[in-house]
Amino acid sequence: MKIDKKIIKELTEYLNEFGLTEIEYTDKDTKIKVSKWVVPNSSETVSVAASTSEPTKKLPKAVSGTEVKSPIIGTAYHAPEPGAKKFIEVGKKIKKGETIMIVEAMKTMNHIPSTVDGIIKEICVEDGQPVEFGQTIIIVE
Structure with missing residues (x-):
């Protein structure tokens, strides 16, 4: 073979x-x-406090609000085209079904709708950043 x-x-x-x-x-x-084997980034490593010799782990951030997750893998874009107005911004009100981002997968631009009504608390991915299926892309209050 x-x-x-x-x-x-x-x-x-x-x-x-x-x-x-x-x-x-x-x-x-x-x-x-x-x-491929992914080496954890430095924010996931175990650190040792200067005053003690006991290892301490960083705790995951407490999430307050509703996480909207990516339904597909691909590359996230905040606007319909370079230089255009972004779909969302922190503090902006959104409605369920409103496009929050585009995720490009295999040269197809997929409009990702919000799954909830609310106010954007945090945008968790950068423009042009790869996203995984199920990865949190925004947090809505």
Whole structure:
């Protein structure tokens, strides 16, 4: 069996482009799975306080409000096109069903609607940042 390195390279590029940790490709009787090990960033590491020798873990931020999560993986955009007015801003009132962001997946621009009414408390992803399925993209009060 000859392994097509071109497919593996393309899958690896998708991992990096979309911020994925694993991707799988199946064609007839060929199955290729590419994955990478993600090293936790410094905010998830265990730190030692200067006054004691006991390790302390950083606790996750307490979320007050409703988290709106990404329904797909892709790249998040805050505006319909570069330089255009953003869909949402912190402090702005939104209604259920209103577009809050666009997530591009495989060259398709997917308008992501709000799942609740409320006021934008926090925008959790930067413009142009990759997002995962289920990742919190905004918090609404």
